[in-house]
Structures are given as C-alpha cells and as structure tokens.
Amino acid sequence: MFGGGGGGLNPRKMEQMMEQMGIDVEDIDAEEVIIRTDEHDLVFDDAEVTKMDARGQETYQVIGSPAKVESGSADDSGGTDDADAGSSIPDDDIDLVATRAGVSEDEARAALEDNGGDLAAAIESLE
Template sequence: MQQMMKQMGIDVDELDAEEVVITKSDGEQLVFDNPDITVMDARGQETYQVVGEPETRDGAGGATAVESSEDAGNAGGIPDEDVEIVAQRTGVTEDDARDALEATDGDLAAAVERLE
C-alpha cells in the first residue's frame, strides 16, 4: 500500500501531538486530547486527519460538554478535500470518490485502491 501511495506521489506520516484545538467561527472550541493525527502530503498539498473524541469548550475556554465527532459537525462526513484528492487520483466523479471514502471510513489509500 505504501509503495502504491509513493508511486502516486503521496506520502503518509503519523504526527505525535498532545492536543489539537479547533476554534469555530462562533468562538466555540473543539479540543482533542491525545489525538491520532495522520499527515498526507500529495505533491505539496498537505492534508491533516485528526481522530479522537473532542471536548467542547465555550469561547472563554471552560469545558461545557463532551460531544461525539458526529455532534461536532462532522456528521460522519468526509472532508471535501479528501473527496477531491481521491477523485483526481482515480479519475472518478466526486460522488463515486465520496462513496469509496465512506465505505473505507475515510481511509484515502483504501479508497484509491478500491476505485482502481
């Protein structure tokens, strides 16, 4: 799998991080403690995938609730950037690329392999 990704010009690495904070436009923060982070470099375009359960904090930084990733606005959805990458690499429509990504739980390499 890694060799195939390398041939397509895609490098995938793990990133060691203690915390990831996403600040939404309304000031609310999603804080991921000890997340699993994958960095994919596709010919100079880096994509970061953060996996974990976020804690929701209000703009003041105080914890308000723990939400699942579905509640946090992800709704089990696949990022548009990932869909575009898979569609470009395989030459399929974005709908087909999204279906493959959903079937592989967002795994870019597996989605590309599934479509080739």
C-alpha cells in the first residue's frame, strides 16, 4: 500500500503506531458502495472499504474502480419494475436494507423513503 521496494513502512509497525495514537482500523466486508451526487452515481462493486475511528471521528476509505451511472436512472426510466411499485426506491435497495437491518421489505421501504433513499441512513435508523 505504501509502495514497493526498501522504503515502504512495515504494515505491522503502522498498525502499532495507529493504535498508540488511538486510531482503530477495521476492514468492512462491503458488497457495494454507492456515492450519489447531483449529476451521477458512482457505484463500486466489490470495493475494499476500511473504517478508521480516531477518537470518535469515523473516516471511511473506499478502494476500487467505480462505474459512473446516471443519477436517478431508476426514477427517470418509467418502465422499470423497480419504479412500478408506487415508489421511486429500487427493489435492490429495499432488499439490501431489509437484509442488513433484519426487517421486512415494507419497513425497509419506509425507512428509505424517510431518509431520501440514503441506504446508510435508512439502515442506521432501523438498528
């Protein structure tokens, strides 16, 4: 991660230094990461995600190559099954929230709608 060759830091030594500074590092087994912007969505499949907690301040690092997807593409298509259920929330998002939070699809849909489609916020509100 910090370069090959003789000048790189030893990962174990780096972990020890971070622990001494009060920084906890945790790998997250993420299946998908979506970053939504006004213009487009960045979708990372099989991304490497690391959470660093430095005295209560959480930082997430995402490593991978995202696919650029048109923002709100499920809302604008008009013909997809996801939008036909009377909701602009994609079925995949509902399934993901229901699975992660251990709730029914109806509860997951309501949480997503209450949180503007934000997956992380919806899961957090259900936990």
